[in-house]
Amino acid sequence: MTQITQRRVGRPRKAVLDRVRIGATALELVDDSGDFTLPELAQRLGVHTSSLYHHVDGRSGVIELLREQVSDQMDAAALEREPWDVAIPAFFRSYRAVFAAHPRVVPLLTTTTVRSPQVLAAYDRMVALLEELGFPVARAMEVLTAVESFVIGSALDLAAPDVMWEIPEGVEAPRLAEALASQRDAAHRAEAAFECGLRMMLAGVAAELGASTA
Amino acid sequence: MTQITQRRVGRPRKAVLDRVRIGATALELVDDSGDFTLPELAQRLGVHTSSLYHHVDGRSGVIELLREQVSDQMDAAALEREPWDVAIPAFFRSYRAVFAAHPRVVPLLTTTTVRSPQVLAAYDRMVALLEELGFPVARAMEVLTAVESFVIGSALDLAAPDVMWEIPEGVEAPRLAEALASQRDAAHRAEAAFECGLRMMLAGVAAELGASTA
DNA sequence: ACCTGAACACCGTTCAAGT
């Protein structure tokens, strides 16, 4: 019986790795376990840790791939809709929906800069929309950054433990305790708060516009 | 010449470490370098890594201490003011100010649950305020969580690199590019966006109240 | 109770060797 042993050393005829496969596998890993290490990732890919360095710039490079993976799933086309107060919430809902599907990646992506072409295109479009509404450029950026902060915070809320607040023994917080007790499950809670905040933000845009043109 | 060599082994007469000193030193370290390791922390404290385990539960325990350090600096008393639309922004400004003073700790604190008595007292008071305004409990929690998400996102913005968005070569985003160019320095930018968002959120509270009681 | 020093498992990164 001839054992066909695959060659184990040297360059394979066809590359076994590519950036997309690495990114997709890393996303799976984070979805499953909440974090990733390069050895774990390499194992899932059936490869040695050092092989990864031929395709990505170490751990931080993998995080970049994670960002690309989720960015690609956002619905940038949502911003083509009319009018602005349909387009903007539609985009941010898709933004949040992607993170709701992958909550555990959120903490990994909070610190770095946005470079994704699609996401940049979306923000470019939003700046244009806000300017059309009558905001001067500087004000448009303030509004946009404020909304962005809210959305990022809401995404983090998805990754948070079931309870955002926990009242230890001996601490008096009766109103908060009652309010916490009245909440539904975690997923519903986070979504309701997001929708509420989105409405508040849109009301805020209108108010800012009034103040800005007056 | 008699060399007075300090004893180096066994329990010291008086404990050299305590939780507050560990927390304060960890905060310094994160302020300086953006992160911390237990060996680094131990070195600053003039002690061996393993000594830390007599006072805190490893690395995650140190992160808890960091949370306590910053929570203690928030102005929970701000919520005693009147009326509500002075009290609430005053509290969140102090909340943000603490993180503005320690931006690099923010990414370390995003995932865990709030347990700090002072902060819980603040949220308890805010629930009460919102209920007095006429919100049912469930709605009050939605509003509060939305504002909290915005504030956390804004705190993260402080830790972010100078530019939140970066347009790579070949990517078309003329409006966004222009808007980015018009911005002032990072600190000013983040603060202006925060103040703008806070105004928007307050306008949103008013709008929600109208919708809720109508 | 509290600090030490050694030990362990694990991680990220580098690099020469192989095709």
Next chain:
DNA sequence: ACCTGAACACCGTTCAAGT
């Protein structure tokens, strides 16, 4: 160009030994 295997520095955690 791309995978391997060994190597290195470093980290978090544990624990027996010492006072």
